[in-house]
Amino acid sequence: MSPPPAVRCSALTVAYTHEPVLCxxxxxxxxxEVVAVLGPSGSGKSTLLGCVAxxxxxxxxxxxxxxxxxxxxxxxxxxxxxxxxxxxxxxxxWPHLSAxxxxxxxxxxxxxxxxxxxxxxxxxxxxMGIAGLAARRPAELSGGQQQRVGLARALxxxxxxxxxxxxxxxxDTALRSAxxxxxxxxxxxxxxxxxxxxxxxxEALAVADRVALLRAGRLVQVGTPTQVYEQPVDxxxxxxxxxxxxxxxxxxxxxxxxxxxxxGEETIRIDGGRAAGATGEAGTVLVRPEWAELGGPLxxxxxxxxxxxxxxxxxxxxPAGGIDVRHAGAPTARRGERVTWSLHRAWAIAxxxxxx
Numbered sequence: 001m002s003p004p005p006a007v008r009c010s011a012l013t014v015a016y017t018h019e020p021v022l023c024x025x026x027x028x029x030x031x032x033e034v035v036a037v038l039g040p041s042g043s044g045k046s047t048l049l050g051c052v053a054x055x056x057x058x059x060x061x062x063x064x065x066x067x068x069x070x071x072x073x074x075x076x077x078x079x080x081x082x083x084x085x086x087x088x089x090x091x092x093x094w095p096h097l098s099a100x101x102x103x104x105x106x107x108x109x110x111x112x113x114x115x116x117x118x119x120x121x122x123x124x125x126x127x128m129g130i131a132g133l134a135a136r137r138p139a140e141l142s143g144g145q146q147q148r149v150g151l152a153r154a155l156x157x158x159x160x161x162x163x164x165x166x167x168x169x170x171x172d173t174a175l176r177s178a179x180x181x182x183x184x185x186x187x188x189x190x191x192x193x194x195x196x197x198x199x200x201x202x203e204a205l206a207v208a209d210r211v212a213l214l215r216a217g218r219l220v221q222v223g224t225p226t227q228v229y230e231q232p233v234d235x236x237x238x239x240x241x242x243x244x245x246x247x248x249x250x251x252x253x254x255x256x257x258x259x260x261x262x263x264g265e266e267t268i269r270i271d272g273g274r275a276a277g278a279t280g281e282a283g284t285v286l287v288r289p290e291w292a293e294l295g296g297p298l299x300x301x302x303x304x305x306x307x308x309x310x311x312x313x314x315x316x317x318x319p320a321g322g323i324d325v326r327h328a329g330a331p332t333a334r335r336g337e338r339v340t341w342s343l344h345r346a347w348a349i350a351x352x353x354x355x356x
Contacts, residue, residue, distance in 0.1 A: 004067030006193035036208035054079035085157035274348035296342025
């Protein structure tokens with residue numbers, strides 16, 4: 001018999017006033033799985049994590065941890081009795097403790113001897129890049145440094161479930177990548193599960209085994225990073241998960257993995273498919289920048305270029321509408337220049353191009 005999920009939210013509903021913040025959320029996180037909760041500000045990400053942690057009581061539904069019900073509309077197990085570690089958006093560091101003592105605290109709570117707890121805490125701070133600040137208290141640390149201390153404290157907790165609320169929001173790109181690797185490695189080594197709330201699509205796709213898209217308190221789509229990126233359920237989900245162009249062309253899905261598109265005088269058969277609700281005559285077709293490239297049978301005119309280092313992004317005007325095309329290397333075409341381009345993947349979605 002398979003073990004119960006590390007986290008299971010069933011019909012979870014939260015409302016602070018009359019307006020619900022979460023609406024009938026059904027979500028599971030298996031042991032040794034990271035589920036990223038991706039959504040804009042105000043979508044309910046922090047509230048969802050607060051419910052699982054025990055800081056926010058639900059109005060309806062239930063929360064289970066490892067098969068044990070810890071929250072419902074009439075019952076709530078206190079946070080300290082839930083085997084979870086939380087990285088808060090607001091850091092929540094103890095003002096009287098130094099950085100190393102803050103990180104050592106959960107180790108001491110687990111019965112680790114003082115000297116060993118100090119050693120492990122120093123090691124964690126070193127991996128966070130702030131070992132030299134071990135003796136400082138929160139008031140002597142910048143916001144980013146405080147966030148790293150909070151991360152180290154949570155990782156020292158060795159919990160069954162980690163709850164990360166925008167854990168890298170104030171960190172630079174290099175440190176963000178290093179911390180993502182550290183969190184992923186520690187979670188996999190310890191067999192823990194994690195709920196990872198973020199508004200950064202690149203971060204969600206990089207760290208998660210599955211991604212849950214949250215809009216105004218409701219789950220819109222849950223799937224692997226590949227599924228939510230390549231097969232979004234609608235235009236809102238597409239734009240949340242990355243750059244996307246929308247073409248208005250006659251389109252017909254062929255089976256489950258092919259699309260036939262007519263662009264001007266050209267008809268092409270390419271990889272792709274269509275979301276539920278997209279009809280055979282749907283004219284709303286999603287294209288990611290890397291699904292197209294310069295050179296090929298289709299005509300266009302360069303409207304704008306952006307050099308990104310490894311590649312250049314072009315915005316083209318075409319008979320089917322504007323499209324973003326990604327090409328390796330430095331710019332080879334200038335604004336106003338006529339070019340040709342090709343398309344090797346597309347995804348038909350329901351709704352008008354201007355929809356949300």
